Amino acid sequence: MAGGMKAVPGRRRILGALLLLLLPPPLGGAGVGEEVIVLQEGSECCHNTSRHFCYTNVRSPCWRDIWTRMQIWVNSNHVIRVTQVGSEEELRELEESKVWNFLSSLLKEKLNSTNIDMDLYSNKTCLKVELLEAGTRYCIVLSRWFDPKLFLVFFLGLLLFFCGDVLSRSQLFFYSAGISIGLLASLLILIYVMSKAMPKKSPVYFLLLGGWSFSLYLLQLVFKNLREICKSYWQYLLGYLLLMGFVSFGVCYRYGPLENERSINLLSWALQLLGLALMYLGIQIRPIALALVLIAVCTKNMDYPLQWIYGVYKRAQSARLGPSPPRLLTEEEYRIQGEVETRKALEELRNYCRSPDFSAWTAVSRIQSPKRFAEFVGGSSHLTASEVSFHEQEYGLGGEFLEEQLFEEDEEEDFLYGETARAACGPTTRLTAD
Template sequence: EDGRELVIPLQEGRPLSLVASHHFCYTNTRPPRWHDVWTRLQIRINSSRMIRVIQVDSEEELRELEKFNVGNLLLSFLKEKRNDTRIDVDLYSSKTCLKVELLETGTTYCVLLSRWFDPKLFLVFFLGLVLFFCGDVLSRSQLFFYSAGISFGLLASLLILIYVVAKVMPKRSPVYFLLVGGWSFSLYLLQLVFRNLREICSSYWQYLLGYLLVAGTVSFGACYRLGPPRDRRTVALLSWGLQLLGLLLLYGGVQVRPVGLAAVLGALCAKNLEYPLGWARAAYR
């Protein structure tokens, strides 16, 4: 009656097949439980052609998207067009809304909200355990030093490439303003690369292989030139950094926040259990 577009509610396990642009919202009425530790709640949109999906946190923000302004125009431009979009829903989020915008007539799409055990979360949790409890050993390992150095070099070279392109590109180009917009846009480009990694590997494998060989060789040369850290303080800082990263992964790999906090505290206690035991033994003597 007031001209507002109808918002379609999403329910778990019930797919919706549509042929027009719509607004959707999921209202989470179930609080996270302990067995949701590695549970993934995700909205998946499959379409016959390219579509644009924009996620917001409330119905009010959905209505704001219908109003024309520079911010909405830029947001619409930055949102990639895909025919298979997946949106992770926070288990603690009370409401998640999205707008599906069709770019071509005759496009059909399906929206499905599902909940399942995600082994990737468990792997992140397990990696956090390994880094935290084995940080002392890894900080002295040459194999870990070279593998981590090469991996870091491959990622850093992408950011350097973006920086070089921004310097070479004409100042008046609109893409130039996006490239110099800061690290956030660079990280956004990296996210696009990883999302479309399978397509890149199949369509541009020659360029990808050349990039890996060149960047990997340069990174290995830099690591070989610098050599593994030998200074005791440097090794200690690296060990602390790995342990801190392990704690972050330990917490990030758990969807239920109290369980994640308990896992971090338990790991800290287990790692430093020798100190209170030593104090108790000394006091007993």
């Protein structure tokens, strides 16, 4: 006590945090009661101080805006911090909250340029631009335009939904999807493979969760800086794509495409659900998006209710009219059906003779030509060449059977012609005799 009291280290940390929270706002910081600048579509405004901006949407979305996107572009010559809120009240609360300012300074990403997507149904969108360096000048522009990416997302969803059954059984789709997943989630796959070699009671689940989050963060950074990466580090990018592509292909080749029917059905259903989600996300007008999703579902499954309705209609019609007489076959249909059924019956007979249930010795002891029977079971014709020739002579073109049929038809025609002529000339003969 004589030497005086020493400050506790924990208290120093608390005092330091309080001082940080009470620091003044960043360079060019906006005051609490600062005027909010109203943004207009298509007009660009440039500033060199921290400002608040708001846009009030007075236009109701219509069917022409299904693939329309609204964005606020912010471009600056130095790094800035942009915070988006929903109203002017939230802007004032954001300005008054020192704790939020301190946390956002640590967590909020600092960018030279950014774009903010706006919902067509939102009434108001506000944002706060903070300068971090002196001499910073930035420009803000609000634009509305037709976005072909939304159309591509909708078309991809439509393709996945209607072709999910075919894609789930396609080997090309299996390898393409496997390689794509391997390229995009290589870090997560590496952590999963490492978890197989770890004990079961290790904190591998936390590693998996952290690996997934870290992978998403890396993917976000890569897509934001993809152009710069392709320009400056194309060698490393090409090496990564080749390496992970070969590794992913090897893993897919090792396990092979799906063969189990239930697994194929699960993949097909997953692709269809993903397709419906992409269709809904690709349309900006929500009622139209929901209507198109319902139409797609009904169109894909329309055959089931139509078949049921047609079956009910046929049953009601048959019950009202009674059983209809069977249709008779034409000569050509009779001949074709006879050939088809004969070949089918002969093939069934061969299969039965090859089965273990068939007693070969009993059959051989009862037939006259065992060799011919063995050739028939082996796949040869059940007719010999002489039998085929005899059949052609009897029943083919120019055969005796056909000639007899033709002669009988000619005799019947002559008889009918004579009877008709006699009936026509009978009354005239009687009148002449009288």
